[in-house]
Amino acid sequence: MFPVDIGCYSLVEFPPIKAGDVLLCMGASIGVGAGLAAVSDQKVLAFIGDSTFYHAGVPALIHAVHHRANMTVCILDNGTTAMTGHQPHPGLPAEGQAAVDLEGLVRGCGVEHLEVLDAYDVKGLTKAFRRALGREGVNVIIARHRCRLLELRDMTKAGEKAPLYEVVPERCTKCGFCIDAFACPGLVRMEDESVVIDAALCSGCGVCADVCSPKAIVRVKEAAP
Ligand code: SF4
Numbered sequence: 206m207f208p209v210d211i212g213c214y215s216l217v218e219f220p221p222i223k224a225g226d227v228l229l230c231m232g233a234s235i236g237v238g239a240g241l242a243a244v245s246d247q248k249v250l251a252f253i254g255d256s257t258f259y260h261a262g263v264p265a266l267i268h269a270v271h272h273r274a275n276m277t278v279c280i281l282d283n284g285t286t287a288m289t290g291h292q293p294h295p296g297l298p299a300e301g302q303a304a305v306d307l308e309g310l311v312r313g314c315g316v317e318h319l320e321v322l323d324a325y326d327v328k329g330l331t332k333a334f335r336r337a338l339g340r341e342g343v344n345v346i347i348a349r350h351r352c353r354l355l356e357l358r359d360m361t362k363a364g365e366k367a368p369l370y371e372v373v374p375e376r377c378t379k380c381g382f383c384i385d386a387f388a389c390p391g392l393v394r395m396e397d398e399s400v401v402i403d404a405a406l407c408s409g410c411g412v413c414a415d416v417c418s419p420k421a422i423v424r425v426k427e428a429a430p
């Protein structure tokens with residue numbers, strides 16, 4: 206079961222991914238997840254963003270650990286409050302204030318199994334989720350990667366351009382995985398089931414190249430115009 210929280214990742218609830226089973230209110234995913242874990246033998250994987258975690262997730266994590274919930278929590282740490290306009294949060298230094306260390310905060314809640322991975326590391330995260338879901342107690346995975354919009358902003362300021370990706374038609378098997386399961390809006394299915402990348406919607410993150418088994422998605426050598 207997948208309790209989700211308030212943030213851009215709330216969209217995971219909608220087709221085609223449909224991986225959000227419960228979306229109650231801001232900060233509720235961990236508490237709802239602990240409740241579901243107590244009354245069900247299903248695996249529970251709760252998602253919460255870094256900003257929401259600082260704002261309203263910490264008390265629920267303390268209680269989940271205290272009540273020995275069997276669940277995994279994934280903190281999606283993009284280093285900002287992206288959905289409402291990139292406001293800062295306590296995980297970022299500001300006006301002479303040191304940042305509140307996220308890993309230290311999680312461990313301080315009593316969590317013993319904590320892993321931190323790059324959110325773009327698909328293979329590493331897959332293994333980490335399997336490890337965590339095979340364990341008892343509260344397990345936490347921090348999937349960390351700076352918000353792509355902020356990365357693109359930094360690139361523009363530095364005079365750099367985002368990488369460009371394309372689908373090699375001869376390699377594409379038209380399996381549909383990138384559309385039906387991965388579902389980045391930059392990937393577009395054509396009438397003949399082939400896939401192309403819409404440059405206007407692509408941020409050049411490159412994750413689709415990792416999820417395409419036939420290696421049909423490749424980085425274009427020259428930078429985007
Ligand atoms: S996952 Fe790769 S091979 Fe499958 S449809 Fe997408 S681009 Fe084509």
Ligand code: SF4
Nearest residue numbers: 389391407408411413
């Ligand atoms: S490179 Fe990133 S943004 Fe572009 S289509 Fe692939 S996954 Fe989507």
